[in-house]
Amino acid sequence: MNPLIIRSPEVFREKQNIDARVHHRVTAIDLQKRAVRVVNLGTGKTLEERFDHLLIATGASIILPKIPGLNARGVYTLSTLQSGIALREAMDQAGPQRIVLVGAGYIGLEMAENFIQRGFQVSIVEQAPQVMRTIDEDLAALLAAELKKNGVQLFLEESLQGFELEGGGVRAVVTDRRTLPADLVILGLGVRPNSELAGEAGIPLGKTGGIKVNERMETEIEGVWAAGNCAEALHLVSRRPVVFALGTVANKQGRVAGINIAGGQATFPGVVGTAMVKVFDWEVARTGLQEREAKQAGIIAASVKIEGRTRAGYYPGAGKIFVKITFEPGNGRLLGGQIVGQEGAGKRIDVLATALHAGMTVEEMINLDLGYSPPFSPAWDPILIACRQAAGQL
Amino acid sequence: MNPLIIRSPEVFREKQNIDARVHHRVTAIDLQKRAVRVVNLGTGKTLEERFDHLLIATGASIILPKIPGLNARGVYTLSTLQSGIALREAMDQAGPQRIVLVGAGYIGLEMAENFIQRGFQVSIVEQAPQVMRTIDEDLAALLAAELKKNGVQLFLEESLQGFELEGGGVRAVVTDRRTLPADLVILGLGVRPNSELAGEAGIPLGKTGGIKVNERMETEIEGVWAAGNCAEALHLVSRRPVVFALGTVANKQGRVAGINIAGGQATFPGVVGTAMVKVFDWEVARTGLQEREAKQAGIIAASVKIEGRTRAGYYPGAGKIFVKITFEPGNGRLLGGQIVGQEGAGKRIDVLATALHAGMTVEEMINLDLGYSPPFSPAWDPILIACRQAAGQL
Numbered sequence: 076m077n078p079l080i081i082r083s084p085e086v087f088r089e090k091q092n093i094d095a096r097v098h099h100r101v102t103a104i105d106l107q108k109r110a111v112r113v114v115n116l117g118t119g120k121t122l123e124e125r126f127d128h129l130l131i132a133t134g135a136s137i138i139l140p141k142i143p144g145l146n147a148r149g150v151y152t153l154s155t156l157q158s159g160i161a162l163r164e165a166m167d168q169a170g171p172q173r174i175v176l177v178g179a180g181y182i183g184l185e186m187a188e189n190f191i192q193r194g195f196q197v198s199i200v201e202q203a204p205q206v207m208r209t210i211d212e213d214l215a216a217l218l219a220a221e222l223k224k225n226g227v228q229l230f231l232e233e234s235l236q237g238f239e240l241e242g243g244g245v246r247a248v249v250t251d252r253r254t255l256p257a258d259l260v261i262l263g264l265g266v267r268p269n270s271e272l273a274g275e276a277g278i279p280l281g282k283t284g285g286i287k288v289n290e291r292m293e294t295e296i297e298g299v300w301a302a303g304n305c306a307e308a309l310h311l312v313s314r315r316p317v318v319f320a321l322g323t324v325a326n327k328q329g330r331v332a333g334i335n336i337a338g339g340q341a342t343f344p345g346v347v348g349t350a351m352v353k354v355f356d357w358e359v360a361r362t363g364l365q366e367r368e369a370k371q372a373g374i375i376a377a378s379v380k381i382e383g384r385t386r387a388g389y390y391p392g393a394g395k396i397f398v399k400i401t402f403e404p405g406n407g408r409l410l411g412g413q414i415v416g417q418e419g420a421g422k423r424i425d426v427l428a429t430a431l432h433a434g435m436t437v438e439e440m441i442n443l444d445l446g447y448s449p450p451f452s453p454a455w456d457p458i459l460i461a462c463r464q465a466a467g468q469l
Numbered sequence: 470m471n472p473l474i475i476r477s478p479e480v481f482r483e484k485q486n487i488d489a490r491v492h493h494r495v496t497a498i499d500l501q502k503r504a505v506r507v508v509n510l511g512t513g514k515t516l517e518e519r520f521d522h523l524l525i526a527t528g529a530s531i532i533l534p535k536i537p538g539l540n541a542r543g544v545y546t547l548s549t550l551q552s553g554i555a556l557r558e559a560m561d562q563a564g565p566q567r568i569v570l571v572g573a574g575y576i577g578l579e580m581a582e583n584f585i586q587r588g589f590q591v592s593i594v595e596q597a598p599q600v601m602r603t604i605d606e607d608l609a610a611l612l613a614a615e616l617k618k619n620g621v622q623l624f625l626e627e628s629l630q631g632f633e634l635e636g637g638g639v640r641a642v643v644t645d646r647r648t649l650p651a652d653l654v655i656l657g658l659g660v661r662p663n664s665e666l667a668g669e670a671g672i673p674l675g676k677t678g679g680i681k682v683n684e685r686m687e688t689e690i691e692g693v694w695a696a697g698n699c700a701e702a703l704h705l706v707s708r709r710p711v712v713f714a715l716g717t718v719a720n721k722q723g724r725v726a727g728i729n730i731a732g733g734q735a736t737f738p739g740v741v742g743t744a745m746v747k748v749f750d751w752e753v754a755r756t757g758l759q760e761r762e763a764k765q766a767g768i769i770a771a772s773v774k775i776e777g778r779t780r781a782g783y784y785p786g787a788g789k790i791f792v793k794i795t796f797e798p799g800n801g802r803l804l805g806g807q808i809v810g811q812e813g814a815g816k817r818i819d820v821l822a823t824a825l826h827a828g829m830t831v832e833e834m835i836n837l838d839l840g841y842s843p844p845f846s847p848a849w850d851p852i853l854i855a856c857r858q859a860a861g862q863l
Contacts (some may be wrong), residue, residue: 156746322848323841424840433827446818447717450744454716
C-alpha cells in the first residue's frame with residue numbers, strides 16, 4: 076500500500092468494524108427515505124443504503140478553465156493520490172523538459188520547487204499581478220524574486236487562453252500575451268467544494284458554495300452532517316462563513332462530526348485561515364485577515380511590517396524574517412499576520428493564530444512571554460517587535 | 470567594541486543624550502534626599518547624584534557555594550561578558566583538558582555542548598537526581614541520554630564539597646562520592662537578585678528576594694522603579710510573584726519602566742515562565758507550571774505526554790518531539806507545557822505560552838488553527854495532539 080494512505084479499507088473493516096467501500100459513488104441522497112443511492116463502480120450495480128446519520132465528506136474538486144485541450148496528453152492537475160502518481164510517472168519518462176505551471180498558488184509554488192530540483196525548465200503563468208494572493212503584494216514580491224533566483228520564469232498578469240496540441244499531446248500554453256512551449260502543463264487554479272449532491276437533495280448550501288453546518292458540524296437537516304472541504308467553517312475574525320480547502324480544517328471538522336454522530340459532544344468553533352508553504356529557501360505563512368480581506372469584511376484595518384532575524388544576530392544560521400501584522404486601529408485587536416523568512420520563520424505564525432483565537436490585542440501581545448535562546452530567537456522575538464510597532468500606532 | 474555589546478556608553482551619550490557612566494558603583498540610595506551615593510571606580514572619588522526618578526536595574530549575581538578555593542586558578546563562573554572572555558582565553562591556552570561543570574541548569578548544559586564540540590573531556594556534577602530541574606524527570610532523562618551519547622560524564626545526586634588545589638590552581642573537584650580530576654571548573658549554580666542596595670535603603674523586597682514592583686514597574690516608593698533580574702514579576706498562572714533571571718523578561722520590564730518614567734503609560738502584566746535551551750540535537754522548552762510547581766502553588770494539576778513528529782512523517786528531516794501538557798483536571802485550564810525534540814520542536818512552546826497568557830483551556834486549544842505544511846508539521850500539530858489527549862481526560 077502507498078505509504079501516503081494512512082488507513083486502508085481493510086484496516087477500517089478489521090480494526091474498527093467500519094465498512095469502508097471504495098469504488099462506490101453516491102449518486103443521490105433521499106432525505107424522505109433517509110437513504111442514499113450508491114453505484115458500485117466495479118460492477119455498475121446500483122443499491123440503496125439507509126441511514127440514521129449521514130456524514131457528507133465529499134471534499135473539493137479542482138477548478139478547470141473552460142478551454143479545449145484539458146484531456147490532451149501532458150496536461151495534468153494535482154489533487155488525488157492518483158493524479159500525483161500519474162504526474163510522477165510522466166516526469167520519470169525522460170520526455171518532458173519544459174514545464175508550465177498555470178496558477179501561482181500553493182500547488183504552483185510547491186511544484187515549481189520540486190521540478191527545478193529535478194532539473195526541469197519551469198515557467199509559471201498567473202493571472203494576478205502577484206504570486207500567492209493569500210499574502211500581500213510586498214511579501215509576494217520576495218517570493219517572486221526567490222523563484223526567479225532559482226531559475227523559474229514568472230509570467231504575471233497573463234491568463235491562460237488555450238493550448239497548442241500536436242498528435243493529441245500538448246506542445247505549448249497560449250496566454251493573452253505569448254505562446255510558451257510546454258512538454259507538460261499543470262493546472263493549479265484552486266478548488267471548489269463538492270456540494271452538488273447535498274444541494275440537489277435539498278440540504279442548504281451557503282453563499283460560499285459549501286454546505287452550511289453548525290458548530291457541531293450538523294447541516295440544517297437533523298442527522299445529516301458535513302465536514303471537510305465540502306463544508307463551510309466560521310471565520311473567527313470576520314465572523315463570516317468560509318470554505319478553506321485545507322487538510323487541517325478537514326481533520327478537525329471530521330473529528331468533531333464523528334464524536335457528535337457517535338453520541339458525544341464536541342464543537343468546531345471555526346478557523347482563522349492559517350496556511351503555510353515552503354518556496355525554496357523561504358518559509359511563508361499567513362493567518363487571519365489581510366488588510367484587503369478585512370476591508371471586504373467591513374473592518375477598518377492597518378498594518379505594520381518589520382524585518383528581523385530568526386535567531387540571535389551573532390548565532391550561526393540567523394536568517395531573515397519579515398513579519399506583517401494587521402490590526403484594528405481603533406481598539407488594537409489583532410486581525411491577522413503574514414510571515415516570509417528563512418529557516419525557523421514560518422511556524423511563528425502559530426503565535427498569531429493562537430492570539431486570533433483568543434481575541435488578543437497587539438498591546439496585550441507585546442509582553443507575551445515567548446521562548447528565547449540564541450539558537451532559536453533574538454531576545455525580542457520578531458513577532459513581538461511587530462506587535463510593538465503596531466501598538467505604537469494606536 | 471565587542472559585537473555582543475548592543476550599545477556603547479558613547480552611543481548612549483551621542484545619540485540619546487543619556488549619560489551612561491560605566492565603572493561607577495552606587496553604594497547607597499537616600500530616599501529622604503532622593504539621591505544616590507556613587508563611587509567612581511577609576512578615581513575612587515565619591516559623589517552624590519540627586520534624582521527625580523530612580524530606576525534600579527542592578528541585575529542578578531551568581532550563587533556561590535560556601536567552600537574554599539573559589540578564587541583558585543581554573544575555577545570560573547559565567548555571568549558577565551568579562552567572565553566569558555576570561556573563560557575563552559583559558560580554553561584557548563591549550564592547557565585544560567578535563568572540564569568539570571558544577572550544576573546541570575542552562576549554563577551547565579550549554580557549556581557542556583560547547584566544550585565537547587571543542588574536544589574537551591566534560592563532566593557535570595549535579596546535586597539533584599536529574600538535569601534541568603525546570604522540566605520533569607522523564608523529559609530530563611532524554612537530555613541525560615543525549616549528554617552521555619555525546620561523551621559527557623554525568624554525576625547526578627552528588628554535591629560539590631570542595632576543590633583539590635595545587636600551586637594555587639584547581640586539580641580536582643571533590644563531591645560527596647568521588648574526586649574528579651579537573652583542569653577547569655565552571656560553577657553554574659544559579660543566580661539571585663541584586664536587591665541589597667534597594668533593601669538597605671528601605672525599598673520593600675518580596676519573599677523571593679526580588680524588589681517588589683507593580684505592573685508599571687514602580688516600587689512601593691513613588692518615583693523609584695525597578696526592572697530586570699533584580700525585580701519581581703507576577704507569574705500569570707500561579708498569580709504569585711517570581712524572579713526569573715531571563716533576558717526576555719528584563720528587556721520587557723525595562724521598556725515598561727522607561728515608558729512610565731518618561732511620562733508614558735505602559736504595564737507589564739507578568740510572566741508565564743517560558744525558557745528554552747539547546748542540548749546537542751535536542752531542543753528543550755518549557756512554559757507555565759510543572760505539576761510539581763502547580764502543587765506548590767496550591768493548584769490541582771494533571772499531565773499528559775505524547776510523542777510525535779516535527780514534520781509530516783514522510784517528509785525528509787521529520788524528527789521526534791515529546792510534548793507534555795499540564796492542566797487543571799476540573800476545568801481544563803492549561804497550566805503549562807514542556808517540549809523536548811529535534812529541529813523545529815522548541816519554538817512550538819510559544820503556542821502554549823500565548824495560550825497561558827490568554828487563559829485558554831485544553832479543550833479550546835484542540836481546534837487552534839495552527840500552520841500546516843509537510844515541511845513544517847504533521848496535519849495535527851503535536852501540540853494539538855497533546856491538547857486532545859489532555860481534553861480526553863477531563
